[in-house]
Amino acid sequence: xxxxxxxxxxxxxGLQIALWIFLFGMLIRLLEIFLLGRKKNLAELRxxxxxxxxxxxxxxxxxxxxxxIHRPRFTFVxxxxxxxxxxxxxxxxxxxxxxxxxxTGLAWPALPTPVVDIFTVISLVAMLALLWHRLASRxxxxxxxxxxxxxxxxxxxxxxxxxMAYHHLWFPYTGLLAAHILSVELLLILFPFTKxxxxxxxxxxxxxxxxxAGEKGVQS
Amino acid sequence: xxxxxxxxxxxxxxxxxxxxxxxxxxxxxxxxxCAQACLFYTETCNPxxxxxxxxxxxxxxxxxEYTLTGKLKKLLGLSRPITHEELEQWQELVYNSCSLCxxxxxxxxxxxxxxxxxxxxxxxxxxxxxxxEGLIGATTRAVELGSxxxxxxxxxxxxxKHVKADSGLxxxxxxxxxxxxxxxxxxxxxxxxxxLQAVARIFHQAKKTWTISSEAFxxxxxxxQIGVSDIAAELVQRVVDAAEKLRVKTVISxxxxxxxxxxxxxxxxxxxxxxxxxxxxxLEVLDELREQGLLQVEGVEDAxxxxxxxxxxxxxxxxxxxxxxxxxxxxxxxxxxKDHGKMNWCCGAGGGVSANEDAAEIRLKxxxxxxxxxxxxxxxxxxxxxxxxxxxxxxxxxENDMDMPxxxxxxxxxxxxxxxxxxxxxxx
Numbered sequence: 017x018x019x020x021x022x023x024x025x026x027x028x029x030g031l032q033i034a035l036w037i038f039l040f041g042m043l044i045r046l047l048e049i050f051l052l053g054r055k056k057n058l059a060e061l062r063x064x065x066x067x068x069x070x071x072x073x074x075x076x077x078x079x080x081x082x083x084x085i086h087r088p089r090f091t092f093v094x095x096x097x098x099x100x101x102x103x104x105x106x107x108x109x110x111x112x113x114x115x116x117x118x119x120t121g122l123a124w125p126a127l128p129t130p131v132v133d134i135f136t137v138i139s140l141v142a143m144l145a146l147l148w149h150r151l152a153s154r155x156x157x158x159x160x161x162x163x164x165x166x167x168x169x170x171x172x173x174x175x176x177x178x179x180m181a182y183h184h185l186w187f188p189y190t191g192l193l194a195a196h197i198l199s200v201e202l203l204l205i206l207f208p209f210t211k212x213x214x215x216x217x218x219x220x221x222x223x224x225x226x227x228x229a230g231e232k233g234v235q236s
Numbered sequence: 237x238x239x240x241x242x243x244x245x246x247x248x249x250x251x252x253x254x255x256x257x258x259x260x261x262x263x264x265x266x267x268x269x270c271a272q273a274c275l276f277y278t279e280t281c282n283p284x285x286x287x288x289x290x291x292x293x294x295x296x297x298x299x300x301e302y303t304l305t306g307k308l309k310k311l312l313g314l315s316r317p318i319t320h321e322e323l324e325q326w327q328e329l330v331y332n333s334c335s336l337c338x339x340x341x342x343x344x345x346x347x348x349x350x351x352x353x354x355x356x357x358x359x360x361x362x363x364x365x366x367x368x369e370g371l372i373g374a375t376t377r378a379v380e381l382g383s384x385x386x387x388x389x390x391x392x393x394x395x396x397k398h399v400k401a402d403s404g405l406x407x408x409x410x411x412x413x414x415x416x417x418x419x420x421x422x423x424x425x426x427x428x429x430x431x432l433q434a435v436a437r438i439f440h441q442a443k444k445t446w447t448i449s450s451e452a453f454x455x456x457x458x459x460x461q462i463g464v465s466d467i468a469a470e471l472v473q474r475v476v477d478a479a480e481k482l483r484v485k486t487v488i489s490x491x492x493x494x495x496x497x498x499x500x501x502x503x504x505x506x507x508x509x510x511x512x513x514x515x516x517x518x519l520e521v522l523d524e525l526r527e528q529g530l531l532q533v534e535g536v537e538d539a540x541x542x543x544x545x546x547x548x549x550x551x552x553x554x555x556x557x558x559x560x561x562x563x564x565x566x567x568x569x570x571x572x573x574k575d576h577g578k579m580n581w582c583c584g585a586g587g588g589v590s591a592n593e594d595a596a597e598i599r600l601k602x603x604x605x606x607x608x609x610x611x612x613x614x615x616x617x618x619x620x621x622x623x624x625x626x627x628x629x630x631x632x633x634x635e636n637d638m639d640m641p642x643x644x645x646x647x648x649x650x651x652x653x654x655x656x657x658x659x660x661x662x663x664x
Contacts, residue, residue, distance in 0.1 A: 048303055049258040058504035060514065062554055076345050091267060095345075158283035159266045167265070209305040214346060217262040222347030224256035229342075229349075232501060233554030234578055236342050 023194040026201065034201035035119070041208025042216065049220060061231045068230020073222045075235075090149060094142045101139030105132055105175065129182075136179050143172050167211040173199035242320050245364020246297065252356035253298050260353060261295050263346040264288055270340040270350060275581055275605040276333040276598065287340040287350045290329040293318050294357045323366045330354060330361055331368050332595035335602075336461075336494075336587030337547040342578065351552070358463025367462045370592040375458040375467060382474070384458045384591060385422035389450055392420070395429045405436040410482065411447035416521070417484040417513075418448050419455035419475065419499070421492040423623035431491060431623070434650030438522065441653055442530040446488075449478035455490050457498035461588030468498070469506040475499060479513050486514040488521055491644050493548030493586060493622045500553065517549060518646055519621050523558035526565065533565050533652040539616035540569040543645070544606070544629065545580035546622035559621055559645055566652045567619075573609045581605045585628035603632035610640070617641045619648055 079092075106112060108127040117123040126132075147168055150156045177199050179185075181192035207213065229236035270287040271277040277285040299306035300315050309315045338351040361367060367375075374384035381388065396407035408414065416439070424431045439446045452474040459468025479487050489496040500515045516524075525531040543563055549555040556577050563570050575581055584602030589595045606629065610618065618640060620626050629642050 044304055045262065049255055049262060052253060052255045052258050052302065054255045055505065058508070058510045059501050060504075060510065072347060076347050088269070088272060091269060095267070153268070155271055155283050155286065156266065156268050159268055159286055159289060161266075164266050211265055214263045214265050217259050218346040220259040221256070221263040221349075224259055225341060225344075225347040225349045228256070228352070232552065234551060234556070236578075 019188065019190045019194060023190050023197070026194050026197040030201050031197065034204040038204040038207050041205075042213070045208050045213055045217070049217065054224075057228075057231055059231075062233035063230055065227035065230035068235055069223045069225075069227030072226020072229070072236050073219050075226075076218075076222050090145075094145045094149070097138050098142035098146060101135040101142060102171070102175070104135040105139060105178070108132055108135075133179075133182065136175060136182075140172075140175055140179065143168065143175070163211050166206070170199075170203045170206055170210065170212065174203055241363075241365045242318075242323075245323070245360045245362075245366070246318065248363040249294060249297055249357070249360025250301065252359050253294075253302060256349065257353055257356065258298060258302060260346075260348040260350075261291075261298050264348055265346065267345065270344055270348075273339040273343040274334075275337075275339075275584060275602045276335075279601050279604045280598070284329060285333050287334070287354075288348070290326070290334055291350065291353050291357055293322055293326055294353065294360065320364070320366075323361060323364055327361065327366045327368060328594070330357055331371065331588060331592055332598055333602075334587060335547070335582045335584060335589045336552075337582035338551045339547070339579070339582065342551060355460075355463065358461075359465060360463075362463040368592045368594050370594065371458065371462040371588050374588075374591040375462045375464065378454070378456075378458040378471060379467060382452070383422045383454045384456055385426060387422040387425050387454075389453070392425050392448070392453060395425055395432055398429060399433045399436055403433055403437060405433075405440055407432065407436060408445075408447045409450050411445065412482050413484075414445040414447040414482060415485050416444060416446040417475075417479050417482060417487045418446055418453075418490070419488060419495065420448070420453050420490050421456045421495055421623050422454060423456075423492070423627060424490055427627060428491075428623050428644060428647070430647045430650075431644055434644070434647045435518070437650045437653055438525070438531065438646070441532065442525050444525075444530075447482060447484065449475075449482060451481075452478035455495035455499060456492060457495065457502075458588070458591070460498050460502055461494065461591065465506060468502065469508075472499060472503045472506050476503070476507060476511065479511075484513055486516055486521070487511075489515060489517045491518060491621045491623055491626075491646060493546030493553070493625065494588075496553050496555070497548040517553070517555050517558075517621075519549070519555055519558040519562060522646065522649060523561055526561060531565070531649065532654040533649060534654045535566070535652050537567045537648075538569060539567075540571060540614070541567045541617045541619055542571050542573055542610070542613055542615045543576070544573075544583065544618055544620040544625055545576060545578075546620065546625050547580065547582050547586055549621060550580055551578045559619075562645060562649060563619060566649060571613060571615065573613055575609070581609060583625040583628040584632070585624060590624055590628060599628065600632060600635055603628065603635070607632060607636050607638065610638070615640070617643065619643055619645050621645045 109132045110126040113123055113126050150160050177196035181196050226236050274287050300310050334354050336351050341349040341351045377386045378384040399407055418435055457468050457471045459471050489499050496517045504510050543559055583606055584599045589599050626642055633640055
């Protein structure tokens with residue numbers, strides 16, 4: 017199989033397989049969560065908790081208010097830079113929207129490629145900084161395990177290979193593009209079984225947190 | 237430690253794992269922000285005290301038994317089983333260095349309610365024989381004597397006599413059909429009997445009927461702090477039986493944070509049915525009286541005062557505005573700490589920490605957070621609404637050579653009550 021044939025395979029069957037594993041895996045993960053169930057709260061409630069739960073789902077993505085703990089500025093800035101950059105790259109690069117359209121029929125306007133390129137660099141730099149921080153900080157180093165580094169690598173590789181392919185860096189374009197798509201497939205396949213699930217489960221977690229606090233009359 | 241006790245502990249812990257727990261564990265990315273919210277971490281910088289890490293054995297149990305990946309890893313022999321030795325090591329993290337204050341749960345960007353899980357983890361710890369001695373003692377006394385500090389009805393009756401001698405007011409015991417059933421904490425009966433007198437005077441002025449049950453006057457619940465739901469339920473049931481027998485409309489939780497959580501929020505869930513009466517914290521009741529114009533005060537304090545929010549009242553209980561409304565009635569120079577209300581810092585002794593001798597050292601280290609807050613604010617006095625916070629703060633202040641009066645809010649209000657005769661005279 018030469019690189020052109022390989023590219024064809026990763027674009028076709030490879031992607032199909034990865035997507036199915038991703039979807040099926042996430043379905044299992046969500047079932048694992050929801051099937052456990054939860055006891056009904058029998059205490060006299062101050063409020064239903066629904067509004068508070070929904071608000072917490074969003075509010076924990078927003079910068080903390082003035083009165084909240086002094087978040088370590090680094091984690092805060094690098095965390096935002098990485099996540100926003102990643103979001104823009106995934107959803108606003110023309111070829112990515114084309115792939116999504118071919119799979120789902122949904123499309124939306126793209127951002128100019130040079131703009132997305134800037135966001136890619138922001139993401140890459142922020143990720144490297146976060147990795148350095150994880151290794152250098154006594155607290156984070158102590159807390160981190162293989163799962164954290166695996167999730168980092170799985171996310172970093174598509175960004176890096178995508179950036180290299182776009183700029184035709186060091187390797188032939190076909191090979192780089194194949195490597196990029198392959199790294200995305202690896203990400204998709206392992207997604208449901210790693211910390212990457214947080215992308216979706218944080219909203220469930222925030223819901224429970226906000227809802228349970230809301231029932232007591234606290235906006236969490 | 238036997239294999240049976242480990243198995244029993246793990247079984248109990250398995251029962252604790254529910255949808256929220258699974259969603260929480262699925263979402264942690266080890267960002268470390270919970271550490272900055274925890275006073276046991278900020279005051280020691282010991283990474284072992286990072287809140288999420290305190291849950292590690294429980295997280296592993298969840299992963300190994302409730303996720304596909306974990307089950308696969310277990311099958312391939314890639315996962316480490318939970319051992320007695322490990323749980324023994326975790327005792328310090330789950331009990332000594334966590335006051336269940338809930339601050340981490342409020343700042344986690346992923347939304348983990350870590351406190352909810354520590355509370356659950358303690359069930360497994362206690363069942364496997366890894367609860368601290370101090371809490372075992374308190375719980376045993378609570379079950380056998382009705383009070384974690386061993387305070388008997390006789391001691392309470394003696395305090396009632398003092399109140400009568402001081403104020404001329406009777407403390408009503410076992411009055412059927414009274415509006416309020418007043419609960420007390422042992423700490424109040426022994427260390428702050430002023431509370432009882434304050435309640436008597438306020439209700440006398442408001443012309444409200446109230447009573448104490450001779451069968452269930454203790455409000456605190458060691459069963460919750462140690463993590464044994466069966467015992468916690470039994471302690472709640474005593475109060476429920478008394479409230480139903482006396483046909484009261486409202487049960488009043490005293491100036492104690494955990495007592496409030498125990499009876500107000502956990503209570504019905506522990507006994508498995510909703511209550512037929514209301515449960516309110518004394519501050520909520522006082523705020524209701526204020527709204528109805530039944531709390532008549534006179535005189536305003538000029539001293540610069542602040543309020544220490546008991547965690548279980550604010551963050552975990554939703555009693556946020558009531559204390560502020562009440563303090564403003566009698567204090568001109570009321571100032572807030574930088575982090576107050578639902579973002580307050582714990583005193584360092586909640587969640588059973590104060591009953592646990594092993595935690596004596598760390599709890600005073602944790603107090604340094606409150607010390608810093610108070611130093612920044614430069615206040616003349618501190619008001620709070622939890623006997624447990626109060627004793628910790630008094631001890632912490634003394635330890636740090638800080639001289640500052642600490643007072644309970646109910647007591648402060650009572651000291652400003654309008655003179656009964658003067659009021660009645662003025663009305664005619």
